[in-house]
Amino acid sequence: MDAGLNLALWILRLAFLALLWLALALMARALLRDVRAATRDPAAMLGRLVVTASGGQPVMGSVFALDAVTTLGRDLGSSVVVDDPYASANHAVLTFRGRSWYVEDLGSTNGTFVNGAPVGGLTALGYGDEIQVGEVRLRLERGRG
Amino acid sequence: MTGVDAGRGAPVLPAFPRPRARPRELGLLAGVGVALAVGSLSLGLYRTGRLELADPAGLALYAAGLLVAHLVLVLAGRRVDEILLPAAAFLGGVGLLLMQRLPQDLVVQEVGPWTLGLGGLQLLWLGVALLVATTVAVGLRSDRWLRLYKYTWAAAGLVLLALTFVFGSEVNGSRLTIEIGPVSGQPSELLKVILVVFFAAYLAENRVLLADARVRLLGPISVPPLPYLAPIAAMLALALGIVVIQRDLGAALLFYAVFLGLLFLATGRLIDVILGLLLFAVGFAALAALFPHVQDRIAVWLDPWADPLGSGYQLVQALHAFARGGLVGTGLGAGLPEVAGRLPIPAVHTDFPLAAIGEELGMVGVVAVLAAYLVIVERGLRIAASSRDDFRALLAAGLALVVGLQAAIIAGGNLKLIPLTGITLPFVSYGGSSLLANALVVGILLALSDRGPAPLRPPRPPRLGRLRRRGEASR
Numbered sequence: 001m002d003a004g005l006n007l008a009l010w011i012l013r014l015a016f017l018a019l020l021w022l023a024l025a026l027m028a029r030a031l032l033r034d035v036r037a038a039t040r041d042p043a044a045m046l047g048r049l050v051v052t053a054s055g056g057q058p059v060m061g062s063v064f065a066l067d068a069v070t071t072l073g074r075d076l077g078s079s080v081v082v083d084d085p086y087a088s089a090n091h092a093v094l095t096f097r098g099r100s101w102y103v104e105d106l107g108s109t110n111g112t113f114v115n116g117a118p119v120g121g122l123t124a125l126g127y128g129d130e131i132q133v134g135e136v137r138l139r140l141e142r143g144r145g
Numbered sequence: 146m147t148g149v150d151a152g153r154g155a156p157v158l159p160a161f162p163r164p165r166a167r168p169r170e171l172g173l174l175a176g177v178g179v180a181l182a183v184g185s186l187s188l189g190l191y192r193t194g195r196l197e198l199a200d201p202a203g204l205a206l207y208a209a210g211l212l213v214a215h216l217v218l219v220l221a222g223r224r225v226d227e228i229l230l231p232a233a234a235f236l237g238g239v240g241l242l243l244m245q246r247l248p249q250d251l252v253v254q255e256v257g258p259w260t261l262g263l264g265g266l267q268l269l270w271l272g273v274a275l276l277v278a279t280t281v282a283v284g285l286r287s288d289r290w291l292r293l294y295k296y297t298w299a300a301a302g303l304v305l306l307a308l309t310f311v312f313g314s315e316v317n318g319s320r321l322t323i324e325i326g327p328v329s330g331q332p333s334e335l336l337k338v339i340l341v342v343f344f345a346a347y348l349a350e351n352r353v354l355l356a357d358a359r360v361r362l363l364g365p366i367s368v369p370p371l372p373y374l375a376p377i378a379a380m381l382a383l384a385l386g387i388v389v390i391q392r393d394l395g396a397a398l399l400f401y402a403v404f405l406g407l408l409f410l411a412t413g414r415l416i417d418v419i420l421g422l423l424l425f426a427v428g429f430a431a432l433a434a435l436f437p438h439v440q441d442r443i444a445v446w447l448d449p450w451a452d453p454l455g456s457g458y459q460l461v462q463a464l465h466a467f468a469r470g471g472l473v474g475t476g477l478g479a480g481l482p483e484v485a486g487r488l489p490i491p492a493v494h495t496d497f498p499l500a501a502i503g504e505e506l507g508m509v510g511v512v513a514v515l516a517a518y519l520v521i522v523e524r525g526l527r528i529a530a531s532s533r534d535d536f537r538a539l540l541a542a543g544l545a546l547v548v549g550l551q552a553a554i555i556a557g558g559n560l561k562l563i564p565l566t567g568i569t570l571p572f573v574s575y576g577g578s579s580l581l582a583n584a585l586v587v588g589i590l591l592a593l594s595d596r597g598p599a600p601l602r603p604p605r606p607p608r609l610g611r612l613r614r615r616g617e618a619s620r
Contacts, residue, residue: 005190005194008190008196009187009190009191009476010476012183012186012187012190012476013187013473013474013476013477014473015183015187016180016183016184016186016187016477016506017473017474017506017507017509017510017513019176019179019180019183019184020180020184020235020239020506020510020513021509021513022176022180023173023176023177023179023180023231023235024235024513024516024517024520026172026173026176027173027228027231027232027235027517027520028520030169030173030227030228031228031520031523031524031527034228034527035527038527038531099356099357099413100352100353100356100357124353124354124357125353126349126350126352126353126534126535127533127534127535127538128349128533128534128535128536141533141534142531142532142533142534142535142538
């Protein structure tokens with residue numbers, strides 16, 4: 001009986017440890033799947049612009065994926081066409097330079113604003129900042145999400 | 146009650162969120178539950194010689210609590226992380242088993258009509274922690290009030306700390322606990338969450354400046370513009386000053402490490418971390434020269450056997466416990482022999498739970514617990530990587546770091562890898578404030594991982610067969 005009890009104890013002890021590791025392995029598998037899905041994600045990109053306020057085009061709530069150099073303006077050749085009466089044809093340009101995003105005004109008539117402050121020269125941007133071109137406001141967000 | 150009003154043209158937004166199944170979370174929680182049940186069986190078998198659960202009611206209540214938390218998240222219908230809760234439940238469950246196994250009279254408190262021992266109290270706090278975590282996860286919709294009131298938060302944290310200093314009661318020679326009526330708590334646990342919120346908000350606001358407007362110090366070595374670091378440095382100095390005077394060295398180490406980690410994440414410059422570590426070395430040397438209790442800690446760390454019955458007692462006993470445990474441990478209930486009617490390690494339930502795990506579950510068990518912390522840290526960093534702006538990213542990463550670093554500091558202390566400092570093992574240690582603060586961390590992380598309600602399913606494409614038939618009929 002004593003030997004049987006001992007054997008049962010051993011089995012339970014080892015089963016407990018094995019099950020703890022099984023639970024962890026299941027979590028690890030879920031993590032791995034998540035990582036793989038994220039690398040396959042076509043939405044993986046440098047950043048994106050979300051329109052937070054707009055009078056006409058682009059429509060509020062629309063999202064633009066950003067290239068390393070992204071131009072904004074009324075010109076149809078712009079990466080993000082801002083069809084706003086107060087926007088210039090070539091209004092502003094966003095550039096990604098190694099570490100972070102920068103915005104530069106291209107000599108527009110009404111100026112470009114970051115969080116309400118006018119942009120003079122090359123200005124660094126943080127994710128979450130709001131850029132205003134004409135009456136359209138766009139928020140810079142991290143890509144993927 | 147819910148869903149799209151299909152009868153009238155435009156879809157009506159659901160007034161009540163549509164529930165969304167979380168199969169992955171349910172599966173992982175079930176796995177954790179089964180493992181804990183087997184652990185409880187092994188404890189029961191050792192104690193009574195019969196195949197029964199050690200504390201069936203306690204375990205059932207814990208499982209029920211987890212299930213309720215899961216159901217609340219399902220009903221909330223948001224796309225929230227599904228791995229964080231099971232990982233925390235894993236650690237909480239191992240802690241609960243440990244508290245049920247330890248002598249119940251280590252801590253006894255009367256709660257209403259019941260007199261609860263160690264296991265019962267831990268279960269109660271775990272329940273409250275689950276409540277806090279799910280409430281925050283579901284209720285924290287906007288990060289605005291965390292971000293905007295950062296100085297208010299910082300001030301509140303400091304006031305809390307100062308209150309402990311003035312009104313706190315002394316336990317083991319340091320004033321860490323504050324008592325309000327029957328409830329006592331350790332504010333430094335809560336302060337770690339507040340500090341991370343403040344650091345994240347401040348660094349996110351000034352990240353671009355700190356990273357790019359560098360000031361040359363010496364040749365290629367550059368530092369962030371120091372005036373912009375001043376508020377955060379002042380906050381850090383105040384917090385460190387108070388906890389050092391309170392002799393809460395573990396908290397001081399944790400705060401500083403989290404600060405360095407977040408600074409590195411914000412600026413991406415290794416040189417900041419190196420300079421920070423140099424500053425730390427200087428500060429630590431100064432502290433050791435000024436305060437005798439810091440010297441004592443270091444002496445005990447270097448050679449606990451110099452005074453094995455006095456200052457080195459707990460550490461020597463902990464090392465013996467790890468040695469007795471070996472690879473797979475002695476089994477739950479079979480370790481920790483009592484010396485003269487008391488436990489070899491007096492603070493086993495707060496500062497040394499890892500030693501108890503090491504003795505009864507062995508190295509395999511200790512590594513499993515440490516791996517669970519890795520899972521939580523990975524989740525936090527992943528949430529940070531996919532969050533939409535700097536504040537949310539820094540907040541998620543900082544919260545993950547706080548849990549991971551705290552586990553690393555106390556585990557290293559228990560194993561005599563670094564000087565021992567009295568902080569808790571997150572989710573495992575006994576104690577309300579520790580569990581609540583870590584529940585807050587999990588809750589905020591869950592809220593940050595929120596990707597909104599599930600998008601409505603696109604309308605089913607019309608069946609081709611029917612279309613063709615209609616076309617033929619109209620012709």
